[in-house]
Amino acid sequence: MTPVELSRTVLHAVRRAVDAGELSVAVPERAVVTPPGPGGCGDYATNIALQLARPAGQTPQRVAEVLRRRLVGVGGIADVVLTGPGFINISLDEGGGGDVGGGLVAEVLRAGGRYGHVERAGGAVVRLHCAREVRAVVVGEVVGRLLRAQGVTVRTSAEGVEPRWTDVLGVRVDGGGSASAEVSVNVRPVPVGDADGILALGRDAGRWALLRPAGHDRVRGGEEGLVQREVNPLFRVRYVHARTRALGRNAADLGFVADPGPLEGAERVPPATLAALADHPRVLAAAAEHRAPDRLARHLVAVADAALPLLPGVLPRGGEKPSAAHRARLALAEAVGAVLAGGLSLLGIDAPDHI
Known part of the structure; x- marks a missing residue:
């Protein structure tokens, strides 16, 4: 089940x-x-x-x-x-x-990047309005994506969007101007003190810097957001995603593919990995309900950290032949990659296949 x-x-x-x-x-x-x-x-x-x-x-x-x-x-x-x-x-x-593990993995792989999304019909339109400030606009745009992923019809607007926010961060809203009486939610996180410093990070690191802190916390920019080492949470998320993609390519070279199956008896499978995957729909729902993209960002870090110990044990070693356990572990790794890619996409951040 x-x-x-x-x-x-x-x-x-x-x-x-x-x-x-x-x-x-x-x-x-x-x-x-x-x-x-x-x-x-x-x-x-x-x-x-x-x-x-x-x-x-x-x-x-x-x-x-x-x-x-x-x-x-x-x-x-x-x-x-x-x-x-x-x-x-x-x-x-x-x-x-x-076969709890195998069933969960199969469910994730069937849904792909849409795992945790909800299909609904009808309902009131939620209208999000953002201040003319870079963090507010980026947060508002992503909150709109999260709500749409939960089947909610959303319209986003902002008091203004500077062209460089669109050019660098890729941010877009449905409309502009002052807030109207129809606005459901005013998006006003703590403003960024150094917008130029955030823009200097580029699209992915800049968005991460704006979205990972809770709305009531201040944004800390800086070049540490560009560090390509494990001390950088965004790097860990993207690194684990890229590793899952590489494992799929390497497995194909060895002549086998992923096949979801029982994981309880498979060696080198951290239980926290399954728990993090199972928790993903709840996190998406909570992030949308509370207008809090930071919840999703922190969850992606938790998924990546939980999966990191799994990766070295996915492929056969030495003269070992691929077994059902290898195929099941590969399926779990691919499920992790799908969740990380889907979550990053909701944040407007790329998930490269190679790092």
Whole structure:
């Protein structure tokens, strides 16, 4: 059972509880499932009970218990445990969950760079308006991309965009002028003190410098953004992406291709890599909801750092012949590359195949 399938299972449990009169709520469009946090257990956890408690007029623990009864015994689920204020922790059984890693990797590879994107129809138009300031315009543009990735219709505008912002950073908005009464969100992060210094970094490093800090934090420019070493977080993200692409080329030379499969028993597979991939849809949704591209930037660094120990063990060594474990690890590496490329694209940053 993949995270997407488990999310649908949780939503089905909510619908069944509503139909039975146990809960009186509108069924949400999605149920976020992630690896358990501190104090949690099992393979995945969801906070949907906390989300539904207030509209249901019940405590989170009561809602969680209602949903726990609906989830216990569902095919692919071995156990459901409640922890904390109302978190639902789900363990997958060997028949439905023994290939958790392979199922997740296959899901990522099917979606490619759109893994974590949501398709929706209709809904109100969100209108983002930015101050005439380089950071505000870049953040506003990327927030628009994040919202569109979550199926939201967005229109962006700015009080003004200087031509050099477009020439250097590639920033564009849908319209200009003063904010109107229709504006949904005013994008006003802490302004950049040295816009010229940011522009001197070029498109990719300049965008990263503007987007990685939280909106209430100041931007620190400087040439360290151009350093091609592991001390530079952007370099690590792009380096890991390029390595995943190189592994695919090298595997083809050795006569084998990626094939998602069980990863639990495969050697040299850091568990944090799977956890980071599984968390990607939640991060995209949170970054869009909170208008916070910095969340995505930091997550990409976490994905790259988690995957870095995986890379040396992907290909056969010496006279070793390619095995199912090698093909599964290669598929995981390619899934990491797809997530990194898709995330960088949302930030407006290139993901080169060679570094």
